[in-house]
């Protein structure tokens with residue numbers, strides 16, 4: 001009998017660029033909005049998919065999620081076997097590394113899949129298929145108000161000052177979050193260069209994400225007098241103005257962090 005061939009991971013090895021603390025904004029947001037779902041699970045598992053050439057983001061994800069849900073375990077999954085071998089010495093209680101791809105090779109569906117700066121190196125027309133494959137791997141919605149697992153897929157700059165991500169549940173896309181270090185932001189549309197793959201090519205007139213960033217810049221300009229109280233007060237004022245025309249789903253507690261979250265349907269590319 002011939003041994004069964006190992007299944008090939010789904011996806012492609014891409015550049016492994018990463019940095020310590022790069023994904024802190026995303027980690028904190030996940031802990032805040034998904035912490036209750038992680039606490040509810042018997043054995044909460046979070047996946048850091050495509051953690052890159054060093055395991056920093058997976059190590060940090062474990063630390064930050066455990067502040068919200070102490071029983072959480074993190075599995076770092078990488079498609080490049082050499083990067084898995086390099087990460088193994090960092091394994092510890094609650095943290096392991098596995099070779100794999102978009103098939104997410106785990107025995108049970110995870111409560112979280114985080115894929116940061118992974119799809120950016122794929123083609124735009126691959127995104128929908130990857131999203132539906134990953135969403136199908138998430139823990140399903142359940143009793144007692146559980147909405148199921150969360151896929152967080154997005155992009156940031158090298159040191160994590162500018163970040164945009166999409167959050168998806170088992171049913172599909174839910175929200176888009178913009179997050180920035182406000183002191184280094186000239187205007188909200190500076191975040192356009194960090195839009196996730198599904199949106200970055202749609203920042204053109206006629207597309208909703210373009211209209212959103214245009215309106216955000218206008219609200220930011222109108223809020224200029226608040227700059228004397230600091231960039232945070234200006235951001236909060238601008239986001240409050242935006243709520244008149246856009247379905248902002250979060251509130252001042254998140255805006256204070258330099259974030260705003262909007263319903264996906266409002267920003268989805270035309271024709272989707």
Ligand SMILES: C[S@@+](CC[C@H](N)C(=O)[O-])C[C@H]1O[C@@H](n2cnc3c(N)ncnc32)[C@H](O)[C@@H]1O
Pocket residue numbers: 010011012013014015016017018019022023049050051052053057077078079080083100101102115116117118
């Ligand atoms: C630019 S690095 C991002 C590292 C880290 N997530 C960060 O944001 O700092 C992208 C990594 O994703 C990995 N990757 C690409 N496609 C993948 C897939 N289908 N499954 C798992 N890893 C993948 C690449 O091999 C690469 O190491």
